[in-house]
Amino acid sequence: xxxxxxxxxxxxxxxxxxxxxxxxxxxxxxxxxxxxxxxxxxxxxxxxxxxxxxxxxxxxxxxxxxxxxxxxxxxxxxxxxxxxxxxxxxxxxxxxxxxxxxxxxxxxxxxxxxxxxxxxxxxxxxxxxxx
Numbered sequence: 001x002x003x004x005x006x007x008x009x010x011x012x013x014x015x016x017x018x019x020x021x022x023x024x025x026x027x028x029x030x031x032x033x034x035x036x037x038x039x040x041x042x043x044x045x046x047x048x049x050x051x052x053x054x055x056x057x058x059x060x061x062x063x064x065x066x067x068x069x070x071x072x073x074x075x076x077x078x079x080x081x082x083x084x085x086x087x088x089x090x091x092x093x094x095x096x097x098x099x100x101x102x103x104x105x106x107x108x109x110x111x112x113x114x115x116x117x118x119x120x121x122x123x124x125x126x127x128x129x130x131x
Contacts, residue, residue, distance in 0.1 A: 024091045031084045031091075038081050045070050045077075 049070050056063060089095060094103050097111040097118065104111060109118055 028088050028091050031088050035081050035084050038077050038084075042074055042077050045074055 049067060052067060053063065089103070092103075093106050095106050095108075095118070096102065097104055097114060097116055099116040100111060100114040102111055102113040104118065110116065111118065
């Protein structure tokens with residue numbers, strides 16, 4: 001193998017590694033943007049719920065099914081956000097401590113913040129165990 005072939009191979013390998021890393025960065029950025037959009041939807045629904053609850057309160061009405069539907073929609077949005085956060089952890093090759101939510105290297109056995117022993121259970125981005 002000539003020196004030129006060796007240099008060409010190293011440049012090609014480096015370019016492939018950089019492309020893989022930049023692809024992950026782009027995907028993480030897209031996921032973060034999606035999370036922000038989903039969180040904005042939740043904020044709007046919170047405002048609608050608050051306004052509706054207050055109007056019902058003023059009118060002396062019991063809470064209705066529309067509020068229940070909005071609460072269910074918020075739960076669905078939070079599930080979606082947690083899935084995206086889990087994907088980000090996966091792309092970054094890290095995990096979240098199930099006790100305190102601190103981001104840890106995938107191979108860490110103990111959390112450096114709370115000291116909890118890490119196990120093999122899947123943990124979501126909010127630090128909650130998946131069952």
